[in-house]
Amino acid sequence: MTFLKKIIQRTPTLRIAFTHLLGKRRQTLVAMLGVTFGIAVFIFQAGLITGFQTVFIEKTVNTTANIHIYNEAEKNRKSLFEKFDANNNDWVVVYSQKPKDEDPKIKAASEIMKDIERHPLVSGVSPFLGGQAIFRNGISQRAGRIAGIDIRREDQLFNVAQYMKQGDMLKLETTANGVILGSGLADDLGAKLNDKITVISPQGVSLDLTVIGIHESGLVEVDKSRAFVKISTAQKLLNVSGDYITDINIKLNNIDAAEALAKEFEHKYGYRAQDWKEANASIFSVFKVQNMVTYLVIISILIVSGFGIFNIQMMIIYEKLGDIAILKAIGYKDKDIRKIFLTESIVIGIIGGIFGLLLGYVVTLIVGSIPLDVRGFVAIKYLTFNREPIFFIMAFVFGLVATSVAGYLPARKAAKVDPVDIIRGK
Numbered sequence: 242m243t244f245l246k247k248i249i250q251r252t253p254t255l256r257i258a259f260t261h262l263l264g265k266r267r268q269t270l271v272a273m274l275g276v277t278f279g280i281a282v283f284i285f286q287a288g289l290i291t292g293f294q295t296v297f298i299e300k301t302v303n304t305t306a307n308i309h310i311y312n313e314a315e316k317n318r319k320s321l322f323e324k325f326d327a328n329n330n331d332w333v334v335v336y337s338q339k340p341k342d343e344d345p346k347i348k349a350a351s352e353i354m355k356d357i358e359r360h361p362l363v364s365g366v367s368p369f370l371g372g373q374a375i376f377r378n379g380i381s382q383r384a385g386r387i388a389g390i391d392i393r394r395e396d397q398l399f400n401v402a403q404y405m406k407q408g409d410m411l412k413l414e415t416t417a418n419g420v421i422l423g424s425g426l427a428d429d430l431g432a433k434l435n436d437k438i439t440v441i442s443p444q445g446v447s448l449d450l451t452v453i454g455i456h457e458s459g460l461v462e463v464d465k466s467r468a469f470v471k472i473s474t475a476q477k478l479l480n481v482s483g484d485y486i487t488d489i490n491i492k493l494n495n496i497d498a499a500e501a502l503a504k505e506f507e508h509k510y511g512y513r514a515q516d517w518k519e520a521n522a523s524i525f526s527v528f529k530v531q532n533m534v535t536y537l538v539i540i541s542i543l544i545v546s547g548f549g550i551f552n553i554q555m556m557i558i559y560e561k562l563g564d565i566a567i568l569k570a571i572g573y574k575d576k577d578i579r580k581i582f583l584t585e586s587i588v589i590g591i592i593g594g595i596f597g598l599l600l601g602y603v604v605t606l607i608v609g610s611i612p613l614d615v616r617g618f619v620a621i622k623y624l625t626f627n628r629e630p631i632f633f634i635m636a637f638v639f640g641l642v643a644t645s646v647a648g649y650l651p652a653r654k655a656a657k658v659d660p661v662d663i664i665r666g667k
Contacts, residue, residue: 257568257581268556273593279542280597280640285604288632290535292625294528304399304458305517306367306490307499310353310506312345313513350486353510362493362502367394369488370475376468377439378430385426385466387440389475398492401456401469407434408454418474420450424457425465440468442478450474459621539639548647579652586648590641597640598633 263269347353354366370389375382392413395401401410406424413419420440422432432438436452450470457464470478476485491506493499499516507514518525568578605626612622 269589272589273596275545276590276593276640276644277597277600279539279545279643280594280636281601281604282542283539283636283639284598284601284633285608285626286535287539287636288601288605288626288628289624290531291627291632293621294531295627296621296625297524300459304404304460304463305520306398307493307496307517308491308503308506309515309517309520310347310489310491310510310512311487311515312347345487346481347486347489347512350484350489354489357489357491357506360502362495362498363491364494365394365398365492367391367398367490367492368472368486369490370472370479370481370486371488372475372479373443374468374478375441376426376430377441378432378436381430383426383429385423385468387442387475387478388467388469389472390469391472392469395469398490404456404458406455406457408452410454410456412453413469413471416451416453418448418450419453419470420474421454421456421469422452423464423467424455425461426468427452427455429465440478442480444478444480446478446480448474448478544643575657582652583645583648586644586652587641589648590644593644594637594640598637601636602628602633 350368354368357363357366368391370387372387372389374385374387376385392401392410396410405421408421410421413421420438422430422438427433430438432452434452434455437449438452439447440450441447454469456467456469472486473483476483479485493502496517500518503514503516503519506512605628609624609626611624613624
């Protein structure tokens with residue numbers, strides 16, 4: 242503090258600027274509080290939104306495939322009318338035309354998986370056989386999705402063990418007709434560990450399965466509908482052969498390569514390959530709208546703070562016209578006067594910004610420690626805030642720029658004051 246005082250005393254423009262600010266302490270405090278709350282809101286609101294998005298992306302990356310390969314149904318299939326080559330004078334009559342049944346099976350799935358595993362960017366590959374089913378437990382009945390998996394491969398890709406709420410996932414290998422229920426599906430059915438539930442497939446196959454575990458990924462809709470079984474169990478339910486696979490899930494060493502690699506695999510194997518960003522495109526579009534609204538609100542708050550600084554500076558200029566005339570009369574130049582008033586705005590921005598950073602950080606700590614049970618796209622127990630240093634630097638710089646711009650016009654006006662006109666006016 243002593244060092245700072247020496248600098249202020251030895252620099253006339255700084256000394257005058259601080260004299261003005263301290264002379265109007267109430268107005269200076271109001272301007273600083275505007276900047277403080279503006280930056281605190283920036284940190285809280287933007288940190289909350291981006292923190293939630295980070296949690297969603299982490300859960301999506303950890304619990305779903307980076308690339309998903311499947312046999313996509315043919316689109317824009319030609320009708321019989323389009324295929325029939327008839328003369329203009331012929332009549333064509335088709336009764337009860339039905340769409341062609343398409344088999345979602347991936348042919349030579351094991352060979353494709355072995356080839357994918359050799360790719361340097363691939364960290365793991367897992368087969369998958371999915372299908373709709375009806376789950377019954379007593380009088381409770383729910384529609385859901387059977388997920389036939391190799392549990393060890395699935396754990397390698399998606400850390401299944403980490404998300405097990407109850408039970409041991411490896412029992413799926415040793416238990417005949419075992420099932421791991423999603424937590425939401427288990428709650429809806431009222432099912433607990435070791436309960437017997439009945440699963441009925443669209444093919445009419447009914448199996449009694451033993452609940453050997455309950456899984457909670459944190460993705461609410463997934464946990465309310467998904468049940469893991471062995472691939473062989475899923476094949477029995479869906480009444481298909483032992484080599485029947487509908488999907489191949491892939492985990493990468495670098496998720497940023499997912500889009501380019503998906504195109505490569507699609508071209509190479511002839512099956513649809515969808516990267517994780519494309520699969521969640523609708524969610525990411527919501528995030529874009531959230532970010533836009535958030536930053537518009539923050540910018541609006543800082544603009545209001547800027548107007549407050551602008552008004553205070555203009556009031557100081559009108560009240561200090563006599564001082565400005567004296568300063569110019571004793572040799573101060575226009576740039577010196579401009580520097581004085583611009584310094585005042587920057588000081589307000591710096592001090593207000595520092596307190597804003599502290600306030601924003603403390604508020605995020607307090608709110609982030611409050612237990613919540615939030616269930617939207619994902620289930621979270623505590624709000625997560627983005628507290629990366631670069632984020633605080635951006636908030637501070639943004640607030641400082643806003644205050645500097647707000648102070649520039651008054652500083653420019655002060656520099657143009659004619660001391661002769663002021664003295665004559667007095």
